[in-house]
Each structure stands twice: as C-alpha cells, then as structure tokens.
Amino acid sequence: MNISVIVPCYNEEATIQQLLEAIYGQSYPQKDIEVIIADGLSTDCTRTVIQDFQISHPDLVIRIIDNKKRDIPSGLNRAIENAQGKYLIRMDAHSIPDRDYIKYCIDGLDKGLGDNVGGIWKIEPGATTWIAKAIAVAASHRLGVGDALYRIGGTAQEVDTVPFGAFRRELIEKIGAFDETLLTNEDYEFNTRLRQSGGKVWLDPSIHSIYYARSNLKELSQQYWRYGYWKAQMLRRYPQTLRWRQILPPLFVLALISLGFLSLGWYFARLLLVIIVLLYTMIILSAGIQMSITHKNISMAIGVPLAIETIHLSWGTALLWGLVVKPKVKELQK
Template identity: 60%
Template sequence: MKKVSVIVPCYNEEATIRLLLEAIYQQSYPLEDLEVVIADGMSTDHTRQKIADFLNEHPRLHLRLVDNTKRAIPSGLNRAIEAAQGEYLVRLDAHSVPAANYIEECVAALDNGYGDNVGGIWKIQSVGKGWIARSIAAAAAHPLGVGDALYRVGANAQYVDTVPFGAFRREMAVQIGLFDESLLTNEDYEFNMRIRNAGGRIWLDPAIQSIYFTRSNLRSLAQQYWRYGYWKAQMLRRYPKSIRWRQALPPLFSASLLGLFISGFFFSLAWKLLALELASYIGIMLIAGLSTALVQKSLGYLAGLPLAIGTMHIAWGTALLWGIIHPVSASSLTK
C-alpha cells in the first residue's frame, strides 16, 4: 500500500477537530500506511489539548503536530508538506469529516491516473442548530449562492478547474512549488491553476465525499466571504482569465448598486432603476427561500436563505472590488 500523509491546517478548531480525527481513525485505508500531520496556527483555544487527548486515546494513529507561526492556511499546508513522509498527500480541513472510504478512493483515483489532483463533493452541514445556521448551510449548497461550483451542488465524475482539499503526489507538489504563501485565501484554486498550466488535470469524483461544516452566524459568514473576495482579487492580478461567470456576478451587482445610488443624486431615473434592481433581487431571493422552506418544512428558510445568500453576494462582491483598487502590500503579509 502507498504511504499516505493527511495534511491539515488549523487554528482554533476545538469545536470540530475531534470529529475530523475520529473520521480519519475510522478510514478503510490501513492505519499502518497512514500518518496525520496537523499544522496548527498557534491556537489559543483548546484545539491542541483535544488533539493530545485523542492521541492518548488512540496511540495507533501516527500523528504529528507542527507549528504554523504565520497562522495562514497556505503556510500551514506547506509546513505540513515539509514534515510529511507519505508519497501521497491528502489535504483535509479541520471543518470537515471525510467518509470512511475517502482516503481509499483518493488513492485509487491517483493510481488509476484520473488526475494529478483529485477530490470529491461536499455534504454541507451546519455546525450550529439555529435557523440562521441551517440557512447558511443551505445557502452554501444552493445554486444562487455558489453558482456552478460542482463540488458543492453535486456532479458526475469529470475534469474541473478546482476541487475542495484535494489529494496529490508529494513529488508533484514540490515540483510546482507548493502553495503560494502570498495568497492568504484562494490558495487552492491558484495551486490547481499551476497544475493545469503545467499540463496536469484536476479530477472531481462523487465517490470521494466529505461533510463540510459551514459558519454558524451571518457575521462570521460575511468575514469569510469578504476574505474570499479580497484574495480572489489578488489572484486575478496574476490570472485575469481565471474568473468564472458565477464569480463575476456578485462584484457586478455590488458595483451596480453603488453606481445607481451615487447617480441618484444627479439623475432621478437612477433611483427608480435602483429600486427595480433591489426589488427584483429580493423577489428572487424570497422565491428561493420559500422553495427551500417548503422542501425542508421549516419557515426559517424563508428569511434565512435570502439573508445568507445576500450576505455572501455583498461581502464577496464588494471585497473583490476593494481588492482590485486596494492591492495587498508586501508588509501586510509579514504581520
């Protein structure tokens, strides 16, 4: 069997880290051929203690904890790769729970030559129990929230631009230069972009499945999507042709709202156009919320889904625009 290293960047993940470790321990892949390398961003909660407790309870699991002093995800991934000893690397997230055959399916896809980076689909769940938390989870898998992101909405096996997490050969990762530590988010898409530019292929296989836990409130959701949007803008400076239609719509929507609002002080027609655009948008969101509420038999989605999707659109769209006009400085990357 191939030696596999599971690499996990984390920071303050006490709520979910044990769920991940339990799922890894229960994998169908032989434990003797498996190691786990967690790169912790110097967590200030009980993450490290929970990892230590799990290791004491499961001494058969080969687990190493390395420091990620920069705290960012790409630096954590690189520290984990540098410490890993496996021929194959399986990236996972502390917010995820892989299916029992996850690693086995990843290794099979790589061995069969389907792709240079292989991944699967998310079964999205809420880490919270309130109506907002459930609505955020629904929004993260709704076409209006994520467009054609196939790993979120489900798809047949096929070649794609990117996959969540991913599994790949260590040799390939080293050859293309590991993860770009100057991108604090969108590092996975950029990594896959370099793979494809080098002639490699990205394979999405629905047999590879994991549960992904979403944010539990609108504030943390807005912060997450602001970060996504801002760093997407930085990546677009290098790869301007990489933007997809679904990614262009939120910044265009945000720009149109701002443009019509400012124009309204000079042209009265702009106020009417702004009202029409907002009414149309809200109407579409309410229809989506009603549809989800009927399917899930819960009225909370009627308001919750529009609020969650709207937060995602506005945060991501405005952040991307801000990132275009306000590029990241080199000094900010060293803080």
C-alpha cells in the same frame, strides 16, 4: 509511510477530534497513514485534544508541528515539509471525511483520472439556530455559489478546483508548494498552476466530506469578504480564471453604488435602481420560499435570502476593493 494527511489548524478544539476520529476510521490501512497537523500555536485546548487522542489511539501516527505564521498556506507547506508519505491529502480541522475518502482519492490517482483528486462537500449547519441552518442551505445553492460543483454536486469530471484534494508528492516538486502570499484561495491558485502545467483536477462525487458552514451572518460576511478580497489578488496574476458566477456579484454591487449616486440627480437612474433591487429581492425570496418547502422549514423563507444576499454583497464588494487595494506587506508576512 504511504499516505500523509496534512491539516492546518488554529484554535479548533471544538472540531479537531471529529476529524481525527474520521481519519482513524478510514477503510484505508491505518499502518500506511500518518497525520501531520500544522498548529498555529493555538491558544485554546486544541493541542490537548490532539495529544489525548494520540494516547488513546497509539496505532495512528499523529505529529504536531508549529505554524508560526498561523495562516493556511504556510501551515500546509510546513506540514508538507514534514510529511513522509508518497501521497498527500489536504484536510481542514473543521471537516469530516467519509470512511472511504482516502481509499477513493488514492484509487482516482492510481487510475490516472487526475493529478489532484477530490470530492464534494455535504454542508452542515455550524450551529442549531434557524439562521445557521439557512446559511448551510444557501452555501450549497446555485444562486448562492453558482456552479461550484464541489458544493452543489454533479457527475465525475475534470474541474477547476476541489477542496481537500489528494495528490502525489512529486506534484509539489513539479509545480511548487502553496503560495504563502495568498492568505485565502491558496487551493484555487495551486490548482491553476497544476492545470497550466498540463495536469488535471478531478472531482469524484462518490468522495464525500462533511463541511460545517458558518453559524451566523456576521461570520458568513467575514468569510466571503476574505474570499472576495483574495480572489482579486488571484485575478491580478490569473485574470483568465474569472468565471461567470464570480462576475455577477461585483457587477451587482457596482450597479448599486453607481446608480445610487446617479439617482441623486437623475430620475431614470433612480427608477432603474428600484427595478434592479425589486427584481433581485424577488429572485432571492423565491429561492427562500422554494427551500422552505423543500426542507419543510418556514424560517428558510427569510434565512436563505438573507444568507444569499450576505454572500453576494460581501464577496462582490470585497473583490472590487481588492482590485483597488493591494495587501500590505505586513499582511503578507502575517
């Protein structure tokens, strides 16, 4: 077996079949591909969907293993332990890789472009509602996610991290597996160790996959709270990985909190708080208006600013919280 596609999942009955169909339709030879799904003991029909797909597509090797911890890094590691391929490709159950995804990833590795090769996301709405469409736009807008090239696109180049990357098995033997104490940001931490060992992470914009954004503001807030909190745990170990795009949201939140308290008894602080809020509102509203024109959808004028604000405030607040409060032991052993 040459390729092992490793997939952590939990309660993904709505999307897992789309992923399997995309893997089955890859241009890379099927006989050289196996799919290892680390299922967190799903309580919905995820396993039934996978088993039905196995029956109808017997020429694709699919194996389901238990991931009792139910978190992503432990699922990835259990899948790696059971994988037989020379190359490992990480996928998520809610993603859909393009037909040439595997082929282009392996080509990049064989050409020596990088030690972990991945591509860019085409971000789609997680639902058909107006706010879901706006969230998908915000999740690939520079104002929302900064210079994360796998979200906003760019030229082929060396980067800090890629989602759903491909790497050789010996890389695990060299730098270790995914860190199971980080319940989120495990990809970034893995790629940080890769780069510190002298390796390269390579982004190829010809490699595409569809990624479904969150469908409402509550889910988006929870997602970016999780990202921010676990980014703070990353920074405890790797403070040098902090980027400018990641500094601004917590500084904004800190400014709102500090000026909010100071404004109770200091006029200048109250004035400065009003100016900052007005400037921020003008900036995100202008982004919303621009996107409503680009997408010919008036609801973007309100939806995109709401989504960007949710991303900034959730991520920024959670990062500050994470710098103060460490994960509990039971949380790490989840």
